[in-house]
Amino acid sequence: xxxxxxxxxxxxxxxxxxxxxxxxxxxxxxxxxxxxxxxxxxxxxxxxxxxxxxxxxxxxxxxxxxxxxxxxxxxxxxxxxxxxxxxxxxxxxxxxxxxxxxxxxxxxxxxxxxxxxxxxxxxxxxxxxxxxxxxxxxxxxxxxxxxxxxxxxxxxxxxxxxxxxxxxxxxxxxx
Amino acid sequence: xxxxxxxxxxxxxxxxxxxxxxxxxxxxxxxxxxxxxxxxxxxxxxxxxxxxxxxxxxxxxxxxxxxxxxxxxxxxxxxxxxxxxxxxxxxxxxxxxxxxxxxxxxxxxxxxxxxxxxxxxxxxxxxxxxxxxxxxxxxxxxxxxxxxxxxxxxxxxxxxxxxxxxxxxxxxxxxxxxxxxxxxxxxxxxxxxxxxxxxxxxxxxxxxxxxxxxxxxxxxxxxxxxxxxxxxxxxxxxxxxxxxxxxxxxxxxxxxxxxxxxxxxxxxxxxxxxxxxxxxxxxxxxxxxxxxxxxxxxxxxxxxxxxxxxxxxxxxxxxxxxxxxxxxxxxxxxxxxxxxxxxxxxxxxxxxxxxxxxxxxxxxxxxxxxxxxxxxxxxxxxxxxxxxxxxxxxx
Numbered sequence: 001x002x003x004x005x006x007x008x009x010x011x012x013x014x015x016x017x018x019x020x021x022x023x024x025x026x027x028x029x030x031x032x033x034x035x036x037x038x039x040x041x042x043x044x045x046x047x048x049x050x051x052x053x054x055x056x057x058x059x060x061x062x063x064x065x066x067x068x069x070x071x072x073x074x075x076x077x078x079x080x081x082x083x084x085x086x087x088x089x090x091x092x093x094x095x096x097x098x099x100x101x102x103x104x105x106x107x108x109x110x111x112x113x114x115x116x117x118x119x120x121x122x123x124x125x126x127x128x129x130x131x132x133x134x135x136x137x138x139x140x141x142x143x144x145x146x147x148x149x150x151x152x153x154x155x156x157x158x159x160x161x162x163x164x165x166x167x168x169x170x171x172x173x174x175x
Numbered sequence: 176x177x178x179x180x181x182x183x184x185x186x187x188x189x190x191x192x193x194x195x196x197x198x199x200x201x202x203x204x205x206x207x208x209x210x211x212x213x214x215x216x217x218x219x220x221x222x223x224x225x226x227x228x229x230x231x232x233x234x235x236x237x238x239x240x241x242x243x244x245x246x247x248x249x250x251x252x253x254x255x256x257x258x259x260x261x262x263x264x265x266x267x268x269x270x271x272x273x274x275x276x277x278x279x280x281x282x283x284x285x286x287x288x289x290x291x292x293x294x295x296x297x298x299x300x301x302x303x304x305x306x307x308x309x310x311x312x313x314x315x316x317x318x319x320x321x322x323x324x325x326x327x328x329x330x331x332x333x334x335x336x337x338x339x340x341x342x343x344x345x346x347x348x349x350x351x352x353x354x355x356x357x358x359x360x361x362x363x364x365x366x367x368x369x370x371x372x373x374x375x376x377x378x379x380x381x382x383x384x385x386x387x388x389x390x391x392x393x394x395x396x397x398x399x400x401x402x403x404x405x406x407x408x409x410x411x412x413x414x415x416x417x418x419x420x421x422x423x424x425x426x427x428x429x430x431x432x433x434x435x436x437x438x439x440x441x442x443x444x445x446x447x448x449x450x451x452x453x454x455x456x457x458x459x460x461x462x463x464x465x466x467x468x469x470x471x472x473x474x475x476x477x478x479x480x481x482x483x484x485x486x487x488x489x490x491x492x493x494x495x496x497x498x499x500x501x502x503x504x505x506x507x508x509x510x511x512x513x514x515x516x517x518x519x520x521x522x523x524x525x526x527x528x529x530x531x532x533x534x535x536x537x538x539x540x541x542x543x544x545x546x547x548x549x550x551x552x553x554x555x556x557x558x559x560x561x562x563x564x565x566x567x568x569x570x
Contacts, residue, residue: 025206033199050198055202129188132185164177
């Protein structure tokens with residue numbers, strides 16, 4: 001059976017198809033939640049942000065421009081909710097500590113890297129998650145965040161520098 | 176090195192944890208419910224046709240039955256109705272009732288608001304039961320009859336408790352974030368949100384009858400009153416009455432404040448006089464506090480784990496000379512919370528029946544033998560939910 005496009009699902013959901021809305025949810029819930037988790041570094045906060053973002057997105061389906069792709073629109077809502085919440089509650093320091101003890105799986109290298117990502121400034125962390133967690137191109141990230149592509153590239157470059165420096169410090173610590 | 180780092184980043188993100196089943200199911204439900212109703216109605220016309228056809232068939236059958244040409248049996252001899260209703264019904268003489276258990280809301284009001292199993296963090300009915308304020312995700316949402324969203328307010332944190340002022344014009348609510356809980360107040364139309372106290376305990380606040388002051392619990396277990404007129408905050412140390420304050424409740428119609436500790440109740444009458452109190456054995460733990468009229472307090476309590484004792488509903492007379500125990504009704508089942516009916520003629524309790532089974536029930540009033548078994552309970556709804564905080568709002 002041919003998979004229906006997001007645009008088709010949005011159209012059907014607008015007309016009241018619960019199945020289409022459910023399929024749209026199933027398709028996008030996991031990546032959206034994981035993006036929220038990667039940015040916030042906290043499971044409970046990711047739950048709240050992702051739930052809130054989905055509610056807002058589905059409540060605003062009538063205003064969604066169906067000529068545009070659905071995923072970036074949703075991810076924009078997710079990221080903006082993360083930014084709002086983190087800025088208002090200043091959880092940046094806590095996030096790093098949380099990530100260290102969260103259930104990132106067996107490889108300690110991954111945990112260290114995620115903890116280092118959690119220690120990045122909020123602006124850099126968001127572009128890293130969008131680029132390497134969700135696979136967006138710098139141009140797409142620029143469009144999603146309403147910033148110039150050059151800014152995205154410079155934030156990515158600086159984030160990678162920070163992560164590389166952090167990695168080297170960790171290696172020195174082990175030596 | 177950069178390519179290697181990028182590869183490692185992608186791998187690390189691939190191995191991020193998965194969302195929990197509970198939050199996935201909860202979000203799916205609330206997201207689908209959030210799709211605008213007007214759009215959904217468009218697709219409902221086939222069902223309207225089917226319903227109309229069914230109505231025509233039904234009327235025809237009724238007509239034939241009336242002429243004796245068709246025998247109609249509506250199942251009068253089928254198995255008896257279940258003892259516990261599966262649908263929440265508004266108790267007689269009241270405007271509505273809402274219960275939140277296991278992160279879900281069941282609600283019924285006389286004005287036509289009905290909700291069954293909606294995922295929320297907490298809920299409170301407006302004084303006349305016309306609206307309901309609920310916590311959904313990070314938002315405070317006011318629901319009107321027909322499940323219409325009257326307004327939504329971005330609360331910036333998970334809402335753990337809501338209290339609607341007696342005049343219906345204000346809502347106090349508590350949000351919980353990484354820095355702890357905070358007390359806010361917003362007007363009944365969703366405007367003018369104010370932070371009243373950035374550090375409070377995650378317990379339900381209580382409004383004074385004149386709607387000009389809010390009682391709540393601060394993190395150190397101090398009962399505190401915020402006066403909206405003066406902006407002044409006063410705290411009361413009631414720890415000698417059963418330990419740190421856990422719950423507060425203003426009396427209906429009077430400026431008298433009941434404060435429940437872990438194992439006792441204090442009555443605060445005036446700022447400058449020492450609270451009177453009843454404290455009982457520390458092996459008991461209070462789970463609910465409410466006023467059953469202007470002069471009577473009711474609590475629910477349970478034995479601490481490992482203690483072989485019964486749970487109890489206790490009524491106290493709060494007279495001129497302080498507070499004293501008046502009646503106790505025991506039950507072997509755990510009591511999760513208690514609240515009083517609007518006219519104080521009965522109490523509603525949530526009773527634990529099993530690890531994932533609760534009953535919302537209406538219990539007898541404060542009259543009866545001084546010590547007795549808890550009887551005369553009328554179940555309102557059986558809930559099969561995971562263990563989680565429970566609250567009732569009855570108007």
